Amino acid sequence: MTDAPVAPLPTPRANGGNPDHPAAHSGGLYGLALGALGIVFGDIGTSPLYAVQTVFSIDDGAVKPTPDDIYGVVSLIFWSVTLVVTLKYVTFILRADNDGEGGIMALAALVRGVTGSHARRAGLALALGVLGASLFYGDSLITPAISVLSAVEGLEVADPGLADAILPIGIAILALLFTAQRFGTHRVGRLFGPVMVIWFVTLAVLGIPHIIGHPGVLRGLSPTYIVSFVADHPFTAFVAMGAVVLVITGAEALYADMGHFGRRPIRLSWFAVVFPALILNYLGQAALVLDDPKAIVNPFYLLAPDWARLPLVVLATFATVIASQAVISGAFSVSRQAVRLGFLPHLTVRQTSTQESGQIYVPAVNWLLFGGVLVLIVTFRSSARLATAYGLAVTGTLLLTTTLFLMYAATAWHWERWKLVGVAVVFGGVELLYLGANLTKIAHGGWLPLLIAAIVVTVMTTWQRGRRIVTARRTELEGPLPEFVDKMHGKGITRVPGLAVFPHPTNRTAPLALRANVEFNHVLHERVVIISVESENVPHVPPDERLTVDELGHVHDGIVHLCARFGFQDDQDLPAVLRQARGLSPDLDLDPAGASFFLSRITIERSRRPGMHSWRKRLFIGLSHNAASPAAYFHLPVDRTVVMGSRIEL
Secondary structure (H helix, E strand, O other): OEOOOOOOOOOOOOOOOOOOOHHHOOOOHHHHHHHHHHHOOHHHHOHHHOHHHHHOOHHHOOOOOOHHHHHHHHHHHHHHHHHHHHHHHHHHHHHOOEOOEOOHHHHHHHHHHHOOOOHHHHHHHHHHHHHHHHHHHHHHHHHHHHHHHHHHOHHHHHOHHHHHHHHHHHHHHHHHHHHHHHHOHHHHHHHHHHHHHHHHHHHHHHHHHHHHHOHHHHHHHOOHHHHHHHHHOHHHHHHHHHHHHHHHOOHHHHHHOHHHHOHHHHHHHHHHHHHHHHHHHHHHHHHHHHHOHHHHHOHHHHOOOHHHHHHHHHHHHHHHHHHHHHHHHHHHHHHHHHHHOOOOOOOOOEEOOOOOOOOEEOHHHHHHHHHHHHHHHHHHOOHHHHHHHHHHHHHHHHHHHHHHHHHHHHHOOOOOHHHHHHHHHHHHHHHHHHHHHHHOOHHHOOHHHHHHHHHHHHHHHHHHHHHHHHHHHHHHHHOEHHHHHHHHHHHOOEEEEEEEEEEOOOOOEOOHHHHHHHHHHOEEEEEEEEEEEEEOOOOOOOHHHOEEEEOOOOOOOOEEEEEEEEOOOOOOOHHHHHHHHOOOOHHHOOOHHHOEEEEEEEEEEOOOOOOOOHHHHHHHHHHHHOOOOHHHHOOOOHHHEEEEEEEEEO
């Protein structure tokens, strides 16, 4: 573990969000709306492949293809999409952006920033954010597996002899998808956007003829059919809700990907294309099952005529690859937010766009997801089996997002109590029902997202706790910085030419590398800059608010402290910070191109000291060994970076 600027979390600052995030303007509104179709809506846009089929297959056919049940299911689908996606996410949740960025971790940081002195509430917000992010990782594993398998399974409908090819084809497709991530979501989005336009048009075209042939299906849009369904078959309706939730999978990815494209393009794509296409297709599937109850075996592919099924499999495969992209991109964003908030070790993050700060690639997350997806596909082997594991991750994340949103609306927007109660009852009540329905599936695969969430929560809380302990014990070794500077000032130590830069968490203690350089080499550079990086609870810090200079009480003595503030979506480029700092102080008026950078490499050794359980200490040490090099994430030149070692007991 390197002595890099990862100090305890700074005091949160309130932030009302920025609706004019750069993502909303660069590339044009319609261009970004097209890209959003390719990245943001891939997950929810492919739900018609498996959602209706799953509803009629759960619990050995508890939901029957009778008119009453079909109308009840159609009504549940329509109002679920309308309430949860259209009203909750697109209308309300997208307003709670953290300087243009979305996702449950960004929302948790936003809540923490506006709670002020309410430390307990701020801690609760971050705890909910960690739990929600952990469930989102479960969603990020299951979505690619179920989406791609459900598309490729159409081969069996077109030609039963191709059944054995489904699994290897699915694995090959996913391998290509995860390999392509390094090229960036902006390039992927440009390719996927036109494909998804064709996909959504196809969804509508497939549904319309069946609706025309059976216009009575439109009666299912009335909420009265939900009431009748629940009243006549309460248990069946409850079971159906456990599968109907599949139609809103992707809503959280929609929010997490907001930073990639902006709020306005996402709303335009939803209302103009996605929402009408989805509803038309679901109505078409319901009409088909009303006409032919045997169609429940695969109502999506049976919407198409025989000659069109094989081309539809190809198009669906492309669409499900895009669906996987939505959650993968969201997982990258959530991971970087977790790193900046102190819940994960530093990860290598590669910026894949020169225009959009939210478009990133995180290799470690990418390959961990790929490995997990492969295990799921080989273990479950079909989309029907995976569907039983899907709902818990989705409903848990939905409910946590609603809770955080209510906390934010109450604190930042000062909503009246009746508004808060109304939102809690409408959205929270529906999501609680969905969660309850999915809890019945724990023994049949629902344990999987809970297991994934438990692992991620353990990793995050272990890293947070261990980092705080190591920081406290490192501070004991470092000693006060003012005292060290005073000693150097009066000691008359030899000064050598050049600029030495020491990344360090705080201006209160002396960097271990600086102490070691003086104690062992008995020299000090003519110019010494100690840089502390503060990660704020906002995605972006404006450049004119980034830097603060401290002469440390000895003006023109050649030792200064520089504080650089970054948002959790900003690129922490320290050489760029030095270039920006030129002229702020006489001691900083140097060319940073010749600067030498000194890092303290801390070797953490497990001991019997209190603070953490032994197994957590092993986990923390393992995580620290695999953390990204500070030279990489601070963009330090390798040929001018020196690493000096120290030991700390955990």
